[in-house]
Amino acid sequence: MKIEKLTDTISLQRSMEQANIDHVTTVHEVISDVKENGDQALFAYTEKWDGVRLSNLKVSDEEMEEAFLSFEPQLVEDLKEAADNIRLFHEKQIRQNIDLALEKNSYIQYRISPLDAVGLYVPGGTAAYPSSVLMNAIPALVAGVNRVVIVSPPSKDGKLPASVLVAAKIAGITEIYKVGGAQAIAALAYGTESIKPVDKITGPGNSYVALAKREVFGKVAIDMIAGPSEIAIIADDTAFADEVAADLLAQAEHDPFASSVLITTSERLAQKVSDEVERQLQLLPREEIARASIENYGRIYLAESLHQAVKATNELAPEHLEIITENAKELSEQIRHAGAIFIGRYSSEPVGDYFAGTNHVLPTNSTARFSSGLNIDDFVKKTSVVYYSKEMWQEQYPKIARLARLERLEGHARSVESRSWEKGLLND
Amino acid sequence: MKIEKLTDTISLQRSMEQANIDHVTTVHEVISDVKENGDQALFAYTEKWDGVRLSNLKVSDEEMEEAFLSFEPQLVEDLKEAADNIRLFHEKQIRQNIDLALEKNSYIQYRISPLDAVGLYVPGGTAAYPSSVLMNAIPALVAGVNRVVIVSPPSKDGKLPASVLVAAKIAGITEIYKVGGAQAIAALAYGTESIKPVDKITGPGNSYVALAKREVFGKVAIDMIAGPSEIAIIADDTAFADEVAADLLAQAEHDPFASSVLITTSERLAQKVSDEVERQLQLLPREEIARASIENYGRIYLAESLHQAVKATNELAPEHLEIITENAKELSEQIRHAGAIFIGRYSSEPVGDYFAGTNHVLPTNSTARFSSGLNIDDFVKKTSVVYYSKEMWQEQYPKIARLARLERLEGHARSVESRSWEKGLLND
Numbered sequence: 001m002k003i004e005k006l007t008d009t010i011s012l013q014r015s016m017e018q019a020n021i022d023h024v025t026t027v028h029e030v031i032s033d034v035k036e037n038g039d040q041a042l043f044a045y046t047e048k049w050d051g052v053r054l055s056n057l058k059v060s061d062e063e064m065e066e067a068f069l070s071f072e073p074q075l076v077e078d079l080k081e082a083a084d085n086i087r088l089f090h091e092k093q094i095r096q097n098i099d100l101a102l103e104k105n106s107y108i109q110y111r112i113s114p115l116d117a118v119g120l121y122v123p124g125g126t127a128a129y130p131s132s133v134l135m136n137a138i139p140a141l142v143a144g145v146n147r148v149v150i151v152s153p154p155s156k157d158g159k160l161p162a163s164v165l166v167a168a169k170i171a172g173i174t175e176i177y178k179v180g181g182a183q184a185i186a187a188l189a190y191g192t193e194s195i196k197p198v199d200k201i202t203g204p205g206n207s208y209v210a211l212a213k214r215e216v217f218g219k220v221a222i223d224m225i226a227g228p229s230e231i232a233i234i235a236d237d238t239a240f241a242d243e244v245a246a247d248l249l250a251q252a253e254h255d256p257f258a259s260s261v262l263i264t265t266s267e268r269l270a271q272k273v274s275d276e277v278e279r280q281l282q283l284l285p286r287e288e289i290a291r292a293s294i295e296n297y298g299r300i301y302l303a304e305s306l307h308q309a310v311k312a313t314n315e316l317a318p319e320h321l322e323i324i325t326e327n328a329k330e331l332s333e334q335i336r337h338a339g340a341i342f343i344g345r346y347s348s349e350p351v352g353d354y355f356a357g358t359n360h361v362l363p364t365n366s367t368a369r370f371s372s373g374l375n376i377d378d379f380v381k382k383t384s385v386v387y388y389s390k391e392m393w394q395e396q397y398p399k400i401a402r403l404a405r406l407e408r409l410e411g412h413a414r415s416v417e418s419r420s421w422e423k424g425l426l427n428d
Numbered sequence: 429m430k431i432e433k434l435t436d437t438i439s440l441q442r443s444m445e446q447a448n449i450d451h452v453t454t455v456h457e458v459i460s461d462v463k464e465n466g467d468q469a470l471f472a473y474t475e476k477w478d479g480v481r482l483s484n485l486k487v488s489d490e491e492m493e494e495a496f497l498s499f500e501p502q503l504v505e506d507l508k509e510a511a512d513n514i515r516l517f518h519e520k521q522i523r524q525n526i527d528l529a530l531e532k533n534s535y536i537q538y539r540i541s542p543l544d545a546v547g548l549y550v551p552g553g554t555a556a557y558p559s560s561v562l563m564n565a566i567p568a569l570v571a572g573v574n575r576v577v578i579v580s581p582p583s584k585d586g587k588l589p590a591s592v593l594v595a596a597k598i599a600g601i602t603e604i605y606k607v608g609g610a611q612a613i614a615a616l617a618y619g620t621e622s623i624k625p626v627d628k629i630t631g632p633g634n635s636y637v638a639l640a641k642r643e644v645f646g647k648v649a650i651d652m653i654a655g656p657s658e659i660a661i662i663a664d665d666t667a668f669a670d671e672v673a674a675d676l677l678a679q680a681e682h683d684p685f686a687s688s689v690l691i692t693t694s695e696r697l698a699q700k701v702s703d704e705v706e707r708q709l710q711l712l713p714r715e716e717i718a719r720a721s722i723e724n725y726g727r728i729y730l731a732e733s734l735h736q737a738v739k740a741t742n743e744l745a746p747e748h749l750e751i752i753t754e755n756a757k758e759l760s761e762q763i764r765h766a767g768a769i770f771i772g773r774y775s776s777e778p779v780g781d782y783f784a785g786t787n788h789v790l791p792t793n794s795t796a797r798f799s800s801g802l803n804i805d806d807f808v809k810k811t812s813v814v815y816y817s818k819e820m821w822q823e824q825y826p827k828i829a830r831l832a833r834l835e836r837l838e839g840h841a842r843s844v845e846s847r848s849w850e851k852g853l854l855n856d
Binding site (some may be wrong): 293382411 | 473483496502504506507509510516517520521522526528530538541543544554557558559591597620628629646648649668670671674675677678680681682683694708712713714718728729757760763764766767768769770771772773774776777778780781782783784786787790791793795796797798799800801803805809810811812813814815816817818820824825827828830832834835836837838839840843844845846847849851
């Protein structure tokens with residue numbers, strides 16, 4: 001791994017690929033087709049792209065049972081425990097309505113209510129991660145969303161992976177459709193005979209899915225479109241090189257565009273981690289992916305001080321940050337920008353990916369400066385409420401009318417004044 | 429105004445104009461130019477489009493003082509009172525960090541922190557609304573954003589409207605730049621010699637500004653791009669026709685694309701409101717705009733029951749909803765989708781536009797189904813934190829490793845397992 005001296009600003013913003021215009025056109029056509037022809041279009045695209053002719057999109061109770069029977073009981077227990085942890089943490093995020101009493105029996109409020117319906121996209125094949133099912137579904141359900149639906153592309157035998165069905169059931173979802181790609185996003189946004197439309201679509205997908213989400217945005221809400229994953233590790237010479245290397249590689253194995261960065265005050269650690277990364281790379285099943293990631297987007301930075309390391313990290317605003325130093329807790333207080341922070345040697349990043357209860361859907365590519373990981377707030381909305389009594393109105397309306405006229409909105413002024421008009425014949 | 433029978437689903441989604449491709453190109457060029465040439469580009473575009481050659485972008489203390497001196501003291505008082513009300517309500521929205529203690533001295537957290545810097549766009553000329561300055565700036569400042577900046581295009585004399593400067597000062601903003609259009613958005617996103625970049629840009633603007641916000645989205649966060657304003661009023665025969673008509677027109681005077689809808693169970697009220705709208709239209713300074721809006725997007729719907737009216741309103745998900753009926757408070761509890769609800773005769777919509785304390789930046793075009801008005805949450809972000817002790821890690825890591833291997837992410841499994849590896853020569 002390359003070792004460089006840390007300068008005050010480092011940036012690992014990878015230039016995103018421009019959307020392929022042919023893909024944009026295809027996605028647009030698919031969406032139009034589904035809007036027009038509903039289920040018929042879904043069956044046709046599923047045959048064309050997933051290679052299977054279905055007669056029914058919905059996963060049956062029998063398919064669910066079969067998935068559980070085929071699944072190792074220990075893994076069911078592990079997923080259930082992870083789900084409980086995620087549920088517990090997200091329940092803590094639930095918020096109460098705000099009720100502000102004003103003078104003269106008036107009040108204003110802020111009513112927080114769940115969305116009606118949410119659709120979760122789950123990719124197919126080896127990218128079908130049961131942990132992502134839990135991470136997307138549980139916050140929606142905890143928020144109180146009444147209807148949470150999964151769509152996912154079937155394999156050639158017309159089935160979904162058992163791990164997805166098991167995770168969905170554990171999360172509490174039973175409305176699952178065997179349809180993927182842009183056609184699934186179109187169905188969620190506009191509805192078909194089988195699939196009622198939803199209000200928000202979340203979950204990762206390939207570039208067709210991402211383009212389809214962009215196109216239906218506005219008709220429905222979507223979650224952020226995530227970039228490749230990234231980690232920064234701040235470490236001093238109390239850290240163990242093999243552990244730091246393993247953590248860097250856990251990120252690198254995701255994607256050739258993933259980025260793994262170590263910022264350390266220890267020259268000794270820097271050199272050892274560099275050697276150790278190479279040693280462990282050769283033993284990794286996904287060596288090819290991880291090697292490409294490390295070569296292109298992996299760096300070890302030598303910092304003059306932890307203060308400098310923190311400053312550079314705040315500039316970077318990484319998705320994941322591990323702090324493996326003396327006084328890691330205190331140091332973490334100085335971090336202003338990161339998606340998630342993992343403190344100390346025993347909190348390596350996969351603890352959060354799978355189990356601790358925090359969400360693993362996190363802002364990438366420096367957007368942690370201004371955005372947050374998936375959470376309860378993503379599945380609720382707030383409605384403000386105003387109630388003015390007659391007495392309150394009487395006291396306040398001249399001010400409101402003056403402010404409206406300052407903006408030359410005479411109609412606004414008349415609206416508040418109209419309650420004082422002589423009614424004459426108007427309501428005889 | 430047209431009177432129709434209410435069917436169960438009404439929709440007033442106006443087809444948005446497609447972005448003009450020439451505008452897209454212009455905006456792209458402007459942004460590139462500002463990125464490359466900084467202030468020089470800002471001065472050049474300001475001369476070209478605003479017709480004034482500036483030598484300095486920042487509003488001076490003298491200009492601020494001059495604005496206050498030119499302003500009616502009563503209006504300063506009105507704006508201050510409005511600002512206090514907005515501040516009070518938004519302070520209620522401030523949230524606390526979440527701290528969840530786990531077993532074995534471990535914990536997970538959710539740290540809520542303000543964005544570092546926010547830029548607020550304020551349109552020029554007659555569209556420079558001091559109330560919008562308060563509504564955008566105060567939530568950011570209450571959220572704890574350290575730096576809140578205003579950009580606004582100067583008039584030909586090189587000045588900004590006194591009302592904008594006065595409202596900014598009352599809100600607590602003193603960093604104000606005389607620059608507008610796409611060039612101002614580019615400066616906020618990328619920074620120039622005079623203007624340091626921000627993390628989020630909010631506030632309304634013309635189509636160039638909206639296109640520029642879309643283009644810089646990702647580099648910085650942006651607020652929603654609002655469509656034309658709309659109101660729905662649910663009224664029974666206890667409502668006064670002249671008041672309902674005035675409220676419909678207050679919305680219609682905004683924009684020819686604004687939409688004003690009355691849903692009533694009273695045929696008598698329907699007819700009277702229709703007549704009264706025509707009568708009041710003829711007296712309105714902005715008659716032309718309001719008439720176009722009423723003719724194209726104004727409707728009176730006759731409902732069979734209040735139940736049917738509520739159902740249709742929830743389908744519509746209007747930006748603003750007034751309920752002027754008997755038992756309006758109880759009826760409001762049945763509303764699931766609206767940006768803001770105004771209850772009873774004395775809470776006409778301008779009460780919220782200017783004064784009550786709720787925010788007037790609200791979701792339009794049925795997006796209240798899944799989004800919220802501007803609020804404190806728009807100016808904070810959440811960072812999750814995981815701390816596992818050695819004992820906790822020891823108990824949990826085999827589960828985490830199993831879940832990682834279920835997803836064929838061997839590197840993730842090794843990351844949590846590495847803490848148990850014999851270190852041998854690795855850290856000698």
